[in-house]
Amino acid sequence: MTAREAMPNAYVAGKGNLSDEDATLVARRDRALGPAYRLFYETPVHLVRGEGVWLYDSAGKAYLDTYNNVASVGHCHPRVVAAMASQAATFASHTRYLHEAILDYSERLLVTFPSALSHMMFTCTGSEANDLALRIAREHTGGTGVIVTENAYHGVTLAVSGFSPSLGPGVPLGAHVRTVPAPDPELGDRAGEVFAAGVQAAIDDLRRHGIRPAVLIVDTVFSSDGVIPDPAGFLAPAVAAIRAAGGLFIADEVQPGFGRTGAGMWGFSRHGIVPDMVSLGKPMGNGYPVAGLVLRPEPVERFGAKGRYFNTFGGNAVAAATASAVLDVIEDEGLIGNAKVTGAYLADGLRALAGRFDAIGSIRAAGLFIGVDIVAADQPDARRTHRIVNALREAGVLISATGRNANTLKIRPPLVFGRDHADIFVDRLDGVLRALA
Known part of the structure; x- marks a missing residue:
């Protein structure tokens, strides 16, 4: 299965666990924006504000952003x-x-x-x-x-x-x-x-x-x-x-x-x-x-x-x-140095996880740009990647997948991401992998 076929973090109409408010928004999008747009995740996230590495939904839930390089120096700096x-x-x-x-x-x-x-x-x-x-x-x-x-x-x-x-x-x-x-x-x-x-x-x-x-x-x-x-x-x-x-x-x-x-x-x-x-x-x-x-x-x-x-x-x-x-x-704010130091710290944390979960394959890192392959019996596993991406969303972490086989977690947080945020990410990924094992 290729990345083009898998689309591991896309909302599919009629699926997901949408609130009445969000279902109404989806219907409005369909009417106003037409069929070419896509939403992330099985259950889309209704975001209303951002600060630093955090994004907040309409109910006030905080999400750790490990994906968004648009707000490269942090949301709403x-x-x-x-x-x-x-x-x-x-x-x-x-x-x-x-x-x-x-x-x-x-x-x-x-x-x-x-x-x-x-x-x-x-x-x-x-x-x-x-x-x-x-x-x-x-x-x-x-x-x-x-x-x-x-x-x-x-x-x-x-x-x-x-x-x-x-x-x-x-x-x-x-x-x-x-x-x-x-x-x-x-x-x-x-x-x-x-x-x-x-x-x-x-x-x-x-x-x-x-x-x-x-x-x-x-x-x-x-x-x-x-x-x-x-x-x-x-x-x-x-x-x-x-x-x-x-x-x-x-x-x-x-x-x-x-x-x-x-x-x-x-x-x-x-x-x-x-x-x-x-x-x-x-x-x-x-x-x-x-x-x-x-x-x-x-x-x-x-x-x-x-x-x-x-x-x-x-x-x-x-x-x-x-x-x-x-x-x-x-x-x-020394963000290039932070990318180097925090990126290495995060990569080390991910490698420690890899020692405990056979779902994690190769880890490739350059600063705060990290790819983590998800595998089954050492083969690309797009289905498991899909489950991890969406389970992390439920756990309050936003991430996506990439690669020709749609099995690489794409970790690319704002450059103000720190060691404490890396610890949160590794801990929640740990929880997701244990739940899915």
């Missing part, structure tokens, strides 16, 4: 909210007027990247950032071919959904798209060599069909493929392969970026590479819609000479002020 409100009350227009906020933020953010990545372009979402990256890459390379991993997710625009296989068979891949197996951490030092061979095979197949390669794009911890951060450095051979073919490498940092791995600001840095473009998204504004693209100057030169780029809300003054406040919090 007061410094971020204050910056957002202050700028909105002062000036809130777009980038076609001179204004310091977007420049101050851009210069400050670019310092966190290798010097070769010297330009910043703004969007509202990571999907838009990846869409823009593809447009630029096509103009620069003259190619259209896109290479992604087999269960990748990169966004929902028309172009980007066409190279996001995790969206499922109902969203067809483009004829110019080739998928490759995700890196296999079990191969150790050979992981990079084998992954690069897959990329080269995709390049060769594109050429055989008369398609010039344009990009290799990966989420640098392979979140949708099951969270694969190690061995560090394995991406370099694949990047060399796409560049030798005349294409560009795009690092999708929407999920691993802004300090989550605990090894600096950006996930790609663990691999000793400098991308041609880096897409940013969700964590950038802690819930405010701000995203962007950081890139070398060469790819955008021809694109910028031939046409204008404008995004009404991308990089507006409120977005810049909000994103700047997020950087303040990351720096002032």
